[in-house]
Amino acid sequence: MTTPRDVVVTGLGATTPLGGDVASTWRAALAGESGARTFDNDWSVKYGIPVEFGATIKVAPDEVLPRPEIKRMDPSTQYAMIAAREAWADAGSPEVDGDRLGTVVSSGIGGIWTTLDAWDTLREKGARRVLPMTVPMLMPNSATAFVSLELGARAGAHALVSACASGAEAIGYGLEMIRSGRADIVVCGGTEATIHPMPIAAFAASRTLSLRNDDPAGASRPYDTARDGFVIGEGSGIVVLEAAEHAAARGARVYAKIAGVGxxxxxxxxxxxxxxxxxxxxxxxxxxxxxxxxxxxxxxxxxxxxxxxxxxxxxxxxxxxxxxxxxxxxxxxxxxxxxxxxxxxxxxxxxxxxxxxxxxxxxxxxxxxxxxxxxxxxxxxxxxxxxxxxxxxxxxxxxxxxxxxxxxxxxxxx
Structure with missing residues (x-):
């Protein structure tokens, strides 16, 4: 029996409610900061939504991405691209045959902003005003597709959808891609951009969101006796997984080893x-x-x-x-x-x-x-x-x- 290849992490990237990159996000986490804040909009009044806060992205994509990319990507893909570029650079932008490079970037819901905006456009302005890029923007595999195009990854571009487990399952699948010999490097992770009135209203209707409107920063309280639901957040996390021998051959910095998935x-x-x-x-x-x-x-x-x-x-x-x-x-x-x-x-x-x-x-x-x-x-x-x-x-x-x-x-x- 062939011994499975060891798989290591050589790059990290993120854009989150705590920071626009991994370093700022990790510093804020170690400092015990909260990314939850009151929404700067009228959704609660306009739609009767009982939740007035969430963990919104700390650094807006338009501060990072050029306008042409913003226009052809749903926010969920924008977040993934920001995180993937950071992770790839953090890994040293390795030279690798595209046939040995894969992507697995997942989302639980996908391009919800694009979907709902397109429906509003259709109802209010007619079919001719619906953008031709609508389907590529809303599809759940949009993020992994754009990342694969950016990097020239041809070993596979996958988007596993398993709700709130999607990002972790993507990393588990990337692990298996390398262990099976399909790829030497896989860029993988998850992304989400669902701070939109419809999903917030739906989560609120299911009574899973915290209602602590007077204390957003204190609302997410796991294991506390007064916990009353989760705080919706947005952002992306991407890791570069690499076969250990491949990483060693190029002298890559290694953070840790992904040793197993269940x-x-x-x-x-x-x-x-x-x-x-x-x-x-x-x-x-x-x-x-x-x-x-x-x-x-x-x-x-x-x-x-x-x-x-x-x-x-x-x-x-x-x-x-x-x-x-x-x-x-x-x-x-x-x-x-x-x-x-x-x-x-x-x-x-x-x-x-x-x-x-x-x-x-x-x-x-x-x-x-x-x-x-x-x-x-x-x-x-x-x-x-x-x-x-x-x-x-x-x-x-x-x-x-x-x-x-x-x-x-x-x-x-x-």
Whole structure:
């Protein structure tokens, strides 16, 4: 049997509610800053939407991208392009045969702004005014297509759609592309731009959003007894994955190793997680088994933890169920308390946080937890970062999505 290729992270890119790049985003996360803010619009009054805030992008795309690109890309693709360019440059803009280069950039919802704007144009102005680029802009694979065109990636351009697990699943698929021998480098991650009145109204109708209009920065509070829902966010996270031998041959800087992925489905409910957390446990167990990492080696978990009443504790119990007593030495972080929930971009951004936590030996904090839920059975990192041990360490990033999608990634020091 052929030994699977080791896969390492050689580039990182992001644009988020905390910053316009990885460095500023990571600094803000370690400082415990919140990206949630009151909307600068009249949506609440105009449409009767009960939620007046979200974790909006910190740096607008028009400050980064030229106008011609803005006009032919949905915001979700704009975010992905910004993050992908940073990640590629961070990796050293490697010279690679396009046949050995792939992209996997996912979105949970895709070009919702383009879709709804085009419908408004059709209704109000007629078919002749609908832009010819509408379909390429709204399609869920638009981001991965544009990134692949930018880089000349021909090994494959994929867009896995698994709701809020999309970004993490994209990284897992990129891992498999390299391990299978299809590619030497894969640019992968997730993106989302759904801070639009329609999806906000829909999420509010499902009673999954926090209603703390008087305190946006304190609204996302995973594991706190007063949590009342998630804060919608937007942005993109992109990583450059590379076969370890390929990275070594060109002298690339390596952040960490993606050692394993676990993928499962609940088969239970379209929005609610399976109450026992069985699918979540199986995903984590599969990722650990594939990576060869033991529970004792896991020192950090970046939890999916969206700040919902039911979901947070199901995941906490699942983590304890997989790691057993070894969970006692795990530093748990819930970074959506700062970034909000980037939906299809969340798993990718949180993979970046997990990679940096292992690389920098610092677990980022969880903010807004003034009264931890007594049923939380894990050691939550609160308010300030926590140093992680020296030596060989491992971390898990969890991402779960509507439809019962479960993704766990294991990250180790390279």
């Amino acid at each position: 993928l499962t489905a609940d088969g239970y409910h379209i929005t609610s997680p399976e109450p026992t957390g069985d699918g979540q446990r199986r995903a984590m167990a599969a990722a650990l088994a594939e990576s060869g990492v033991t529970a004792k080696e896991v020192v950090h978990v970046n939890a999916h933890a969206t700040s919902t009443v039911v979901g947070d504790l199901i995941e906490a119990r699942s983590i304890r169920g997989v790691l057993g007593d070894d969970a006692d030495h795990v530093a748990l972080s819930a970074t959506k308390s700062m970034t909000g929930h980037l939906l299809g971009g969340a798993g990718a951004l949180e993979t970046i946080f997990t990679v940096l936590a292992v690389h920098d030996r610092q677990a980022p904090p969880t903010i807004n937890v003034s009264d931890p839920d007594p049923e939380l059975v894990l050691d939550l990192v609160r308010d300030t970062p926590r140093a992680l041990p020296e030596g060989d360490i491992a971390a898990i990033n969890n991402s779960f999505g509507f439809g019962g999608h479960n993704v766990a990634l294991v990250v180790t020091n390279a």
